[in-house]
Amino acid sequence: MTSDPNDRDDRGQQQRGLSRRGFLTTMGTGVLTATAASQLGAQPPAGPAVVAADERTKVALSINGRLYEVLVEPRWSLAYVLREVLQLTGTKIGCDRGECGACTVLLDGAPRYACLTLAVEAQGAEIVTIEGLMAGEDLGPVQQAFVEKDAFQCGYCTSGQIMAAEGLLRATGDPDVEQIRHGMSGNLCRCGAYPHIVQAVQRAAELPRAGGAS
Secondary structure: OOOOHHHHHHHHHHHOOOOHHHHHHHHHHHHHHHHHHHHHHOOOOOOOOOOOOOOOEEEEEEEOOEEEEEEEOOOOEHHHHHHHHOOOOOOOOOOOOOOOOOOEEEEOOEEEEHHHOEHHHHOOOEEEOHHHHOEOOEOOHHHHHHHHOOOOOOOOOHHHHHHHHHHHHHHOOOOOHHHHHHHOOOOOOOOOOHHHHHHHHHHHHHOOHHHOOO
């Protein structure tokens, strides 16, 4: 039987105190040990803090001149908080994706889709909803104008239409027809009451502004 030259070599190395297999085994163990130690000592890279979707945080919202402190989840929209948490149900949710305008409110005087605005984003802003346009039981001028001009049918989109008109009139006191059409273009009316809506905005521009929130 022919002997393996590697075995002869190993026997020779053993006689000198170290075999080839032993050398390879020792080196492999050393590499693994060094790698493990390096991994244990390494620190993970610093990254942004991640908040769990269902973890609630306290926010302070100024709505219609009143401060509300509420616990909200970071993912909750302003529309959801207004309706489901604070029971300010005048703000309607239609498409819930920023297409119809039924959820329009004012943030610092400008119309904003509440369904696309996170509640946590609205901190520090002055929020006005349809309820905030009234003085007690008296309608605000835009609300009154919509009644006078019959600027609604089913009424579901009306609160958003009124808030968009309110924002337009705060920015442009006496808009012309083209400005009204442009300013109201982000609010859809499935009933097709657009001619009456334009007339209502024109009428609201003629009424005193003292009746609603400023």
